[in-house]
Amino acid sequence: MTLALAACKPDANVLKISGYTMGTTYNVVAIDKNRRVDDREARAKIDVALQRVNQQMSNWDNTSEISRFNAQTSVDSVALSPELMALMHAAEQVHQASEGRFDTTMGPLIELWGFGKDGGKRVPTDAQIAEALAHSGHGDTLIVGENTMQKKQPHTQVYLAAIAKGYGADQVGEALETLGITDYMVEIGGDLYASGANAEGLPWQIGIEKPAALSGGLIDVVGVSDMGMASSGDYRNYFEQNGRRFSHIIDPVTGRPITHRTASATVLAENGMLADAWATAMLTLGREKGLMIAEAQNLAVLFIERDTSSAELVFKPTASTRFTELTS
Structure with a gap:
């Protein structure tokens, strides 16, 4: 997604703060109507919020709470922070509602296909996929309790990359609100939360990219206010072998990249x-099955498909009823 910024009114203090977190970039635009907050104060609040999220949920920090959980091999219940438990409860709910297509225990499959820390993208054997599947899956490897989490298998690993960025955007928003700022847009690695209005008094104008790594451009621009928004695509991280294309989006049910x-x-x-979690789930499901679940769950989703009947690169958008209602 890309942010379409309107021109700013001269009587508003528009704070624009960017940086790096969670292995990606973040961008914050906040409207300080009363001109009482400076950049340093806002950045300090943002930094504290992001540090807290990383200390709890970063898989790249060996000292984080989730990394410590992953490192231990006990199958006993482990008490976790309220924030991490709230995120895991949300992950569990999306997992169940998406028929298992959102899953934070897919580490063995991600590493097997070479999309993890070790790299080396490759096509594994059927036996290797079956072995990785046996060590993946919420229901088979993890118990999410009210205040604790428990491994069913000693080497279960929990990866939060497909939900933590969206959570981080929410937390930065809450930090800005402690400064009295209620009109803001927080984006982390393409996942965002937007509150109130932009400097023109309109919903934040967010562009939805064409899913093509080279051609670029936008499919649409939508107004977002008091909502989270996330997009998941298969067009940047993939590899090809023997004329076949293998996406980094792996179906937790089959153990194979989506086709x-x-x-x-x-x-x-x-x-x-x-928004972050459901975007991953919906892309994994695909338009046909995903739209059925979106309508049943009253989810706002825009699917973009490749038109394989055309000789040129053509995309076809399909919106759920709720997405149309929110963006019309």
């Missing part, structure tokens, strides 16, 4: 955390 024509899924939700 359907859906190239991206964009989700609007009540917060960034849920």
